Amino acid sequence: MGRPGFVLDVDERTPPLLLHEGEGFRLERLPLGSQVIYPPESLPAIVDLEGAIRRALLHPHGSDPLPELLQRDMRLTIVFDDLSLPLPPMRTPDVRQRVIEQVLEMAAAAGVDDVELIAANSLHRRMTPAELKRTVGERVFRAFHPDHLCNHDAENPSDLAHLGTTAHGEDVEINRRAAESDLIVYVNITLTAMNGGSKSVAVGLASYASLRHHHNVHTLRHSRSFNDPPHSAMHQSYDRMADVIGGHVPVFTIETTLNNEPFPASLRFLTRREWEWNLTDQASYLAVKRSNELVTGKLRHRVWQATEAPYGVTGVHAGVPSQVHPHTLAAVHRQQLTEVQGQADVAIFGLPYICPYNVNSIMNPILVMSLGLGYFFNLYRGRPIVRQGGVAIFYHPMPNEFHPVHHPSYIDFYELLAETTDPVMLETKYEKQFATDPWYIHLYRTSYAYHGVHPFYMWYWGAHAMQHLHDVIFVGGDRSTTARLGFRAASTLADALELARETVGRDPQISYLHAPPMVLADVR
Amino acid sequence: MSVALQYHRSAGRYFAARAVSGTRAGGRLAGALAGNLAPLRLVEQTEPTPFSESWSRIEPVLSGICGSDLGLLTGRSSPYLGPLTSMPFVLGHEVVGHTLDELPGLPRGSRVVIDPVLRCAARGLPACPACLTGHTSRCDHVTTGRLAAGLQTGFCADTGGGWSRRLLAHASQLHAVPDQLPDEVAVLLEPLACAVHAARRVLIAPGASVLVVGAGTVGLLTLLALRKLTSAGEIHVIAKHRHQADRAHELGATQVISTDGATRALRRSTGALLVEPELGQSYLLGGMDLAFECTGGSAGMNTALRSLQAGGTVIASGIPAEGVDLTPLWYRELHLIGAYASAVGEEPEEGDFPEAIRLARSAPLDGYVDTKYSLEQWRNALDHAAAAGRLGTIKVVFAPGAG
């Protein structure tokens, strides 16, 4: 049984603490009195996963057992979370494969012929055949690819169905095949509290016309945080949309939750508390760090991207989305929630090498921003980790690198930032242009590019943080890139704190969110 | 006695300069080359005497160094132009100065700028068809008549050039400069007239999108002319240096883009499709309506050709260089239009020079000339001119009266 998360007060006997910084990590001595928010230790994984999945399918929440929902001449659409989950990609067999295989067993037993599998990639890039195969497994891939196992295409008008509008006038437009099915089975991995629930179908299968109602600056500034669905305007919009979808097509969802084992055994020290590091941990820290610094950037990139997480599954819940999701959230909280007393003046975050949008790709500066000011800043429930007007310090080298195939619109978006970094300005002036740009649409549909509007969403992701924070400093950040994004760069923590002093004074309260592994700060 | 910077025939220097500047490193060393390898010498000459009543001696106050001058000095200009010059000649065709002789309608001592084209009128010839219709820059008689061959003042052995203390100019070449224009602006009138000329070479539909490649003197003045004389819509300027970008913004550029990633930025603002060949530069399918090539380099021309939509027009304002891939011209059915010097037009006020003078009165052209060199400092001056963009200068000039 793992120990719960806790808040460490840095005292004289606290050894230097580990911080992620892109494709690397370092030990850093934090000032005395700093608080460090540690995640709960990894929970034990379900040993009999096959049995757990089977039980979930046979005893769903708020629904008949799955076999009873399956009929011979029905249209069945199985939708699954795309490449952005989990992070890093989990060691095969992926839990989605194991769920899908059982669902298909039942469908086969019921004699269902018309089965379609769709990756819920929304405006994300399409998954390559190899990535699809890795996610659903060899057997499913062979049986369905390429005709009946495909990516969602949010830019093919004939593939979309407009299901109406919500009470708030939000358009609901999703994948036509899914909308016209007799049953959608959604296979989910809930890695953070923002995933799953209404989001699955309402976002994963949506089009730009639908997404723009919640993926915008206004909504994100009122989602505090977007990892706390009850207080997230974004999730309320998802819920309204899910209701509309629910009125058209029944959705049977299977949500799975993972434990806190994102790194393989060779990187075990990344998940251990530093004062408990034994000689092996220290030696492997040194060895990994040194060799990581010695190899070329390309090789380092390859090695990190090849990292597979030995995640264990902590929960499988199936049934009606609205009834399943509370169980899922409870499981996520069990694994990730750490209670924190009071807000800090300065929050420190070490940003890792991966975010949902650079799997098998490159983490460009805009993704760094969204990882830091979007995802990490929003890893709270209640109040932000850092107070209004405080300072956030991130660790990331932020190189000016872009993946030419995956992120073409990001390259152009980066140029816009020379003009303004204000999310509202960008939204009003350029969002439409990027969203409708035929080249981006062409690349999204036929190549492996994120949609033209996606970099805007990334920028909106940080909109609340930008409003909330007085200053943002990147330790070790490339100076010109950091400046382009409207942030400041510092070469050391001491320099960063010196810069922060202008804002928060001489003796600020500092909090360091010790993640990954994932932790959600419950700030009281 | 008069001092002048004379260009003389020297095959050795010409080919040496040409060979070195052709290499990649040589391109960067253009300044040093211009200073050291150029077939140029400072000579003492006797005071020239006007050929007739309609000629006047001119005492230059300021005399600009043009990109084409540098091209010539580094051996990069085309041999095509060789027969259109007469050796030895004194360079300098961007001149503001004072007349030293009385001319009809122009009292002695008037401040003037020179339209350098040595056309039929200056040569004492009856007007050729081009001159007759006011297209004086297209004059066919630049090698005959009273004067030695020379397409412009500054390339003709008989008239002298601006890089000296004295030269000769025909009354038809002279335009009085209004008192309110300082010398530093007046010296820009010749290139501005060229820019006006370029802008008038094509009919620009209202709202058409225009690309100006290069933000040196020619590029900026072209931008000025386009903004003032046409109703072009978006004007995108490719600028290499920060100070050029600032001036381009000042002159009304919609967007100023840097040289790397220019195609990409144009794609973004036009929504065109970007195509990336396995070798060579990427290009657009769709794109801008017009492009003014103002660098005189192959890279600039390639970018211009690859950024236009089908049926678009490229205007070559700079002297086009070798090494341009014309496939897009063929495939996209583009128009390629040259724009050389300036014309007087059919009516006196229609001319490019009068228009340029009108524009200069209101345009923010202060600070374009920030360094003046005496003729004796010609090596430094050429060094500086070759690296002008990098050094934050738009136009380097000689002040022949000084020193």
Next chain:
Amino acid sequence: MSGLREELRLLSHGRDWRGRARVPRSAKRWELPEAGDDFPTAWARTGTAGAVRHALQQGVLKPVVWSQTRPAVHGREYLDSVRGPAIFVANHSSHLDTPLILGALPRRITENLAVGAAADYFFDSRTIAAATTLLFNAFPVERRGSRRGRSLATDLVDQGWSLLLYPEGSRTVDGWLTAFKLGAAQLCAMKDVPAVPIALRGTFAAMPRGRRWPRPGRPRVTVRIGRPMYLEADESVPEFRNRLVRALATLWAEDDLGWYRALRAAADDSLALPAGSRSVLPTTTSGEPAESSDVAPWRRVWEATRPPADDGPRQVWTD
């Protein structure tokens, strides 16, 4: 390389030379229960290790101890009846005790003997643990309320090993006997094996706590082995423990009183026995039992450091 040095500096910051960091105060609450002794000792009970140990004991340890002290061993003959595992129970005042006992016991027994060693003392560091385990066939014993489920001792007895235990739990401070813990008696009761008392005299004088080498001058030391003792049918564990203490005290007193008087004193119950946690005089030269609290500390040390009598003709009957 300066990077590496910096890295090492950071890595070692706040850690001792074995790479262990102190637990930050605020993390104490979440401190992992220490894995106790993870140190494996099974390897030391293999035949090879046994052979090495025998060579070390006979070739190094015994010659050194026997050259630095003058040991006298009595009662070895009582061991002839011991077949199978037994629990050897000795008083403990010096690091000399174990080598002396090992040197005094016959090979038949030592090659099958494991020594209980304080886990927190001998198994704290891996190097010392390894040396102790190899040389003495030691196994860790928790002396302060075991945090681990069960001790290795029962397993060892099950496997046929005899054990040498010091039920006082620690070396005495003043040379006197201190109270015995129940563990050894319990083990005998549980496994139905005999206990063999061994009294050591003079080791406190020769090399007390704090000394790393015996006093110069080859001090005299005595090892007295008593008769194996079995738990009586209706005897409780504490009763057996008390009987053990008495037997040991008798052996202990033999040096002062001679064999018979010691027996007499034991029979008269005039041997003062350790009780509770306080140490008491096991005997008095005057024959008067005295509570330790009545005796000045110097007297206890004084008595304990009295050299054992020379091996003269033993006075069986005295005046």
